[in-house]
Amino acid sequence: MYQATLSRRSYRFNDLRQLLAKASPARSGDYLAEVAAESAEERMAARIALAEVPLKTFLQQLLVPYEKDEVTRLIIDSHDAVAFAPISHLTVGDFRDWLLSEQADSAMLAQVAAGITPEMAAAVSKLMRNQDLILVAKKCRVVTRFRNTLGLPGRISVRLQPNHPTDSLQGIAASMLDGLLYGSGDAVVGINPASDSLPLLEKLNYMLDDVIQRFAIPTQSCVLTHVTNTLRLMERGAPVDLVFQSIAGTEAANSGFGINLALLAEAQQAALSLNRGTLGNNVMYFETGQGSCLSANAHHGVDQQTCEARAYAVARHFSPLLINTVVGFIGPEYLYDGKQIIRAGLEDHFCGKLLGLPLGCDVCYTNHAEADQDDMDTLLTLLATAGLTFLIGVPGADDIMLNYQSTSFHDALYIRELLGLKHAPEFADWLVKMHITDELGRLRDTASNHPLLLALQGES
Known part of the structure; x- marks a missing residue:
C-alpha cells in the first residue's frame, strides 16, 4: 500500500x-x-x-x-x-x-x-x-555499428523508407534513389512490404543489396517482414543485412506477434553467421510503440508507458543496431492528440537511451488523431535536441502503403540545418564522393547524368 x-x-x-x-x-x-x-x-x-x-x-x-x-x-x-x-x-x-x-x-x-x-x-x-x-x-551516448557508425554526438541518421502499396520494384527504386539524392538512408534503407510472399521478399532483398553494392553505399538494408520470413530468406541464401521484428513488453503481447525470446535469439545467430557487417555486428532492428500491449489485451493492468519501457528490455538483450518507437501509429485510442504524442515520444526516447539503446523515433500520427504536421515539427525538433539517433524519411512525409503521416527527406534537411547535425561519418564521406553534398554537408545540384539517376532510368 x-x-x-x-x-x-x-x-x-x-x-x-x-x-x-x-x-x-x-x-x-x-x-x-x-x-x-x-x-x-x-x-x-x-x-x-x-x-x-x-x-x-x-x-x-x-x-x-x-x-x-x-x-x-x-x-x-x-x-x-x-x-x-x-x-x-x-x-x-x-x-x-x-x-x-x-x-x-x-x-x-x-x-x-x-x-x-x-x-x-x-x-x-x-x-x-x-x-x-x-x-x-x-x-546518454549509445553507438552501434554494422556498415557505418550510428549514434555519435552531433549526428543524426535517417531510415530511408521507400514503401509502395503494391511492392512495385520500380516504385520502391524511385523512392529509394530520391531519398539517397536528398542525403537520406544512413540509418538503414528499410521497406515495409505489403505482401508476405517469400519470392517477392527475396526480390526486394536482392534489389536493395544490388543498389548498396553497386554504389558502395556504407549503409544497410532491411525488409521489415516477420522474423520467421527473414529466417526462411536466410535459409534460401538471400542477402539479409538486418533482422527486423516488432516487439512488446509482455510475453503475451509478443506471443500475439508470433514471437518469443528463443525465436529472436535464433534469428540473431543466423544473421551473425552471415558476417555481412563491415564495421560491427549489431544485426537486429526492432520497432515498438505505446499501446501494443493494451491492444493485444496483454498489459496485465500495467500502464502503457511502463509496458513500452519493458519492450526495451527485450531489445537491449539483443544489442540492436536500431530500435525506434512508432510513436503515434496505433491511433488516438492510445495517444489522443498532439500533446499526448509529443509527451510519449520524449518518454520513449528518454527511457530507451537511459537503458542503453540506440533509440530513434518514427515521428508520426494517423489521420484520425487530433494532431497535425505542426505537432510533428515540434516533436522532431525536441527529439533532435535530445540526441535522437535517427528519424524516418518518407517521400512527402506521407506513407502511401501504411497510410499514416511521418517525416520526410526535407524534414531531415531542416533538422540538420537548424541544429548543425551531420550524417553518420562513413555515409557523409560517401555523399561527398558521389557529389550529392559538399564538404559541409549541404546538398548540391544533381546533374541529369548523375549515376543514381541513370540507375533509376535503368530500373524503369
Whole structure:
C-alpha cells in the first residue's frame, strides 16, 4: 500500500502497478484500460508517493509475475547488480535529481545503464517535465555499428523508407534513389512490404543489396517482414543485412506477434553467421510503440508507458543496431492528440537511451488523431535536441502503403540545418564522393547524368 496526502485528502494506491499507472501523464490508452488517475490531484498524489519509493523496490515487487512472463524473467535474471550499485540507495525522486545533476555525465550514465530496469526508467520519467526528459537523454551516448557508425554526438541518421502499396520494384527504386539524392538512408534503407510472399521478399532483398553494392553505399538494408520470413530468406541464401521484428513488453503481447525470446535469439545467430557487417555486428532492428500491449489485451493492468519501457528490455538483450518507437501509429485510442504524442515520444526516447539503446523515433500520427504536421515539427525538433539517433524519411512525409503521416527527406534537411547535425561519418564521406553534398554537408545540384539517376532510368 502506498499513500500520499494532498489538499487534506489522503490518497491510497494498492500496489506498485497502480501507483505507476496513476502517476503517469494523462493519455487515452490508460483511460481505455481504466488504470489512469481520475483527476489531476490524484495524479499528483501518486507522483508524491512514487518519489519516495526506493529503486530496490522494483527488483522485489514485480508488475508482471515472474513465473508467468519471460520478459519479467529476462529483466530480473539479467539485472547487473554491479552497475546498479552506484544508484541502489536512491529513491525514485532522488534518482530524478541525480540524473539531472552534473555527476550523471555521459560516462556515468553508460556505467549504470545495465543496472537500470525498465520499470525504474518508466517510474522516474513520470516525475519529469519534458525539459528533464530532453536534458538527460541528451547526455546518454549509445553507438552501434554494422556498415557505418550510428549514434555519435552531433549526428543524426535517417531510415530511408521507400514503401509502395503494391511492392512495385520500380516504385520502391524511385523512392529509394530520391531519398539517397536528398542525403537520406544512413540509418538503414528499410521497406515495409505489403505482401508476405517469400519470392517477392527475396526480390526486394536482392534489389536493395544490388543498389548498396553497386554504389558502395556504407549503409544497410532491411525488409521489415516477420522474423520467421527473414529466417526462411536466410535459409534460401538471400542477402539479409538486418533482422527486423516488432516487439512488446509482455510475453503475451509478443506471443500475439508470433514471437518469443528463443525465436529472436535464433534469428540473431543466423544473421551473425552471415558476417555481412563491415564495421560491427549489431544485426537486429526492432520497432515498438505505446499501446501494443493494451491492444493485444496483454498489459496485465500495467500502464502503457511502463509496458513500452519493458519492450526495451527485450531489445537491449539483443544489442540492436536500431530500435525506434512508432510513436503515434496505433491511433488516438492510445495517444489522443498532439500533446499526448509529443509527451510519449520524449518518454520513449528518454527511457530507451537511459537503458542503453540506440533509440530513434518514427515521428508520426494517423489521420484520425487530433494532431497535425505542426505537432510533428515540434516533436522532431525536441527529439533532435535530445540526441535522437535517427528519424524516418518518407517521400512527402506521407506513407502511401501504411497510410499514416511521418517525416520526410526535407524534414531531415531542416533538422540538420537548424541544429548543425551531420550524417553518420562513413555515409557523409560517401555523399561527398558521389557529389550529392559538399564538404559541409549541404546538398548540391544533381546533374541529369548523375549515376543514381541513370540507375533509376535503368530500373524503369
